[in-house]
Amino acid sequence: MIPGLVKGLATTARTLTRRTHVQEYPDHRPELPPRSRGVIALLEENCTSCMLCARECPDWCIYIDAHKETIPATTPGGRERQRNVLDRFAIDFSLCMYCGICIEVCPFDALFWSPQFEYAETDIRDLLHEKQRLGGWMESVPPPPAPDPGAPPVAEVMAQRAPVRGAPRVGLAAGGRAGSERTAPERQGVRRPPSGSAAPPAPAASPKPPAQATEGEE
Amino acid sequence: MGALEIVLRAAAALAMLLVLPLLVGQTEHKVMAHMQGRLGPMYAGGYHGWAQLVADGVKFVQKEDIIPAAADRRVFKLAPALAMIPYLLALAAIPLHPGYAAIDAPASLVFVLAATSVGVLGTLMAGWASANKYALLGAMRSAAQLLSYELPMVLAVASVALAAGTLSLGEIVEAWSPWWLLWQLPGAVVFLTAAVAELQRPPFDMPVADSEIVFGPYTEYTGLRFALFLLSEYAGIVMFSLLFAVLYLGGWRGPLADWLGWAWTLGKGFLVALLLIWLRVSWPRLREDQLQRLAWLWLVPIALVQLAITAVAVVS
Amino acid sequence: MTSLDIAFLATGAVTIAAALLAVTTRQLLHAALWLVLSLGGLAGCYLVLGAELVALVQVLVYVGAVVVLVIFALMLTRAPIGPSAAHTTTRLHRVLAAGLGAGVSALLLAVLLPLAGGNPRERTPVDSTAIAGELFGTWVWPFEALSLLLLVALIGAFAVARLAGTSDPSAPQAPVAGGAP
Numbered sequence A: 001m002i003p004g005l006v007k008g009l010a011t012t013a014r015t016l017t018r019r020t021h022v023q024e025y026p027d028h029r030p031e032l033p034p035r036s037r038g039v040i041a042l043l044e045e046n047c048t049s050c051m052l053c054a055r056e057c058p059d060w061c062i063y064i065d066a067h068k069e070t071i072p073a074t075t076p077g078g079r080e081r082q083r084n085v086l087d088r089f090a091i092d093f094s095l096c097m098y099c100g101i102c103i104e105v106c107p108f109d110a111l112f113w114s115p116q117f118e119y120a121e122t123d124i125r126d127l128l129h130e131k132q133r134l135g136g137w138m139e140s141v142p143p144p145p146a147p148d149p150g151a152p153p154v155a156e157v158m159a160q161r162a163p164v165r166g167a168p169r170v171g172l173a174a175g176g177r178a179g180s181e182r183t184a185p186e187r188q189g190v191r192r193p194p195s196g197s198a199a200p201p202a203p204a205a206s207p208k209p210p211a212q213a214t215e216g217e218e
Numbered sequence B: 001m002g003a004l005e006i007v008l009r010a011a012a013a014l015a016m017l018l019v020l021p022l023l024v025g026q027t028e029h030k031v032m033a034h035m036q037g038r039l040g041p042m043y044a045g046g047y048h049g050w051a052q053l054v055a056d057g058v059k060f061v062q063k064e065d066i067i068p069a070a071a072d073r074r075v076f077k078l079a080p081a082l083a084m085i086p087y088l089l090a091l092a093a094i095p096l097h098p099g100y101a102a103i104d105a106p107a108s109l110v111f112v113l114a115a116t117s118v119g120v121l122g123t124l125m126a127g128w129a130s131a132n133k134y135a136l137l138g139a140m141r142s143a144a145q146l147l148s149y150e151l152p153m154v155l156a157v158a159s160v161a162l163a164a165g166t167l168s169l170g171e172i173v174e175a176w177s178p179w180w181l182l183w184q185l186p187g188a189v190v191f192l193t194a195a196v197a198e199l200q201r202p203p204f205d206m207p208v209a210d211s212e213i214v215f216g217p218y219t220e221y222t223g224l225r226f227a228l229f230l231l232s233e234y235a236g237i238v239m240f241s242l243l244f245a246v247l248y249l250g251g252w253r254g255p256l257a258d259w260l261g262w263a264w265t266l267g268k269g270f271l272v273a274l275l276l277i278w279l280r281v282s283w284p285r286l287r288e289d290q291l292q293r294l295a296w297l298w299l300v301p302i303a304l305v306q307l308a309i310t311a312v313a314v315v316s
Numbered sequence C: 001m002t003s004l005d006i007a008f009l010a011t012g013a014v015t016i017a018a019a020l021l022a023v024t025t026r027q028l029l030h031a032a033l034w035l036v037l038s039l040g041g042l043a044g045c046y047l048v049l050g051a052e053l054v055a056l057v058q059v060l061v062y063v064g065a066v067v068v069l070v071i072f073a074l075m076l077t078r079a080p081i082g083p084s085a086a087h088t089t090t091r092l093h094r095v096l097a098a099g100l101g102a103g104v105s106a107l108l109l110a111v112l113l114p115l116a117g118g119n120p121r122e123r124t125p126v127d128s129t130a131i132a133g134e135l136f137g138t139w140v141w142p143f144e145a146l147s148l149l150l151l152v153a154l155i156g157a158f159a160v161a162r163l164a165g166t167s168d169p170s171a172p173q174a175p176v177a178g179g180a181p
Helices: A002-017 A052-056 A101-105 A131-140 A155-161 A175-179 A183-191 A210-217 B003-035 B052-062 B073-092 B108-129 B133-164 B169-175 B185-199 B223-248 B257-282 B288-315 C003-024 C028-048 C052-076 C091-116 C128-136 C140-166
Strands: A039-042 A062-071 A081-092 A111-114
Touching (some): A002 B003, A052 A062, A081 A131, B003 B052, B003 B073, B052 B223, B073 C028, B133 B169, B133 B288
Antiparallel strands (some): A039 A111, A062 A081
16 A cells, blocks of 8 residues: 555656656647548539538538539530539538548548648637638648558559550559459549540449459450 | 734735735646646746636636525525635734744644634535535535544644643744654654645545535535635645644744744745645545545544653653 | 623624524524534633633534534435424424523523622633643543543444444445555
């Protein structure tokens, strides 16, 4: 009992003599780790108003308004196309719990984590960030950190390098096969511009999963 | 004693009551923070947050004064004053310098003990009048604790009075010799333990244990009345630290006592206050049964043995 | 009439008023608090009469310990805020109690007033050494008898608590490890 008490006293006394590790925040900027979750930024050009993020949000803090616009046919006799135009995109950060599900589910990479955290307000209603403000956070979004040494290749990069389905195979590194895994075909249609009028129809129309198709060719 | 002198003495005692607790409070802020690897207040007042407690006081004054609807209003309002004034009186009776105490009483030792024993009433009244179960639980714990620790404290103090052959604090200091540090050591330990218990500070903060009963008897208090309770706690620390310095550490005894006696007393008292803060930071809270066992099975017997040793030494 | 007379009258009036309020109030805990004031006023009377040590011990023991114990007991049992009907008495009881109190007071006054009447004593401050000498010299046997009485009461209380505890298995026993240093 007594040694324990003395040990307690000694520990606190030793701490008293040492320098503290406190970094006083407003004077000393914190060094945030990569992938810090500060605020959610919106890249408006990528957004297609698909509403996936709003529907997946656990506390319904994303508000999206959009309308359809008709684009006249570019060639005479061609078909008119319709396009979603984003009117309003707002995140209420007084409700947001920073789970990041919206960023995960966005199929078009329109949402990003920004490490910026200094947006406290004196009025809670000001925590509703509109399109403009969400877009403004984009400049604080850091470039994605380099993968760890020994990590599996990044799916998106490999998908970029994978051969276009149906196109004649050019000599590719063996990594090409690894890249054309499950996530690759999902990204293909989005990211890559169509490589020519010879390209096959959308992947959803193909009867077999494309990854298997590639393997079958080998 | 002219009227002017009375006013001067009262003003000096009040100034001591208002300044010394703030000093102890600020020391606690900083020392506790550094003992826990923090910095404590750094901004209020500019230099290392020296004005933090002044800022706290201003905040307390601005807060709304809430009295619960079911409370006993008069008792509720009276309680903070009753907790505060005894410590003021006790503090005034402690001599700081040869011949200098705000209250000159022949039996100042008994006066100090009597005054502190009245302070308990404030806590009890606060706990009962709040009409809150946490407050009532806290008041009962505090009553049980104070009743238990009053006895060893009085016994330990009696030993000192016996050794000095007087009940006057000033004469006790005159009779003190460094030999007392060893001779009265058990009594000193008992007195310090009982003092921490009377102050209801960790490790004896069962009555206000914030993780169990919010803030015990003071749960319902806000604003200035709450500040009065806090002030009385810190005034109690100052009072018991100075009393310990006077009883066991020889008060103003030291080199140049004629000029610097007051500095010696205050310095020794400050060291004791630092010790109290250190104990608070280092040790966990005692449970109620442990608390009672410590008082009755250890402190009372030790104090009795000390009393017997002192009596034998004095008589022989 | 000197200032001491005025002070004595004032403390005496406070004592009597508080004592009357203590027995007439309908609120249990207020009665205990009025008792505090009454006992404190009594200490003031002692102080005015020059018995400093007696006054301080009065405060230390009665206000600091006995009344705290009373309040503690009240809180442990039942002390509602506001007037409580559970402890009211009938009118007859009250009249009888008042008569008994008045009778005792009259008896005491009748005995004590002639003792002090006529030749007022000089107020002499009593120092603690004199009290100690009287207590442990002249009055040592009553003093020791009183302490023996208190000791018997203490042991009796222990016995009551322990004997009541034997039939109850959940009674506190078994020292908890690490209960003391």
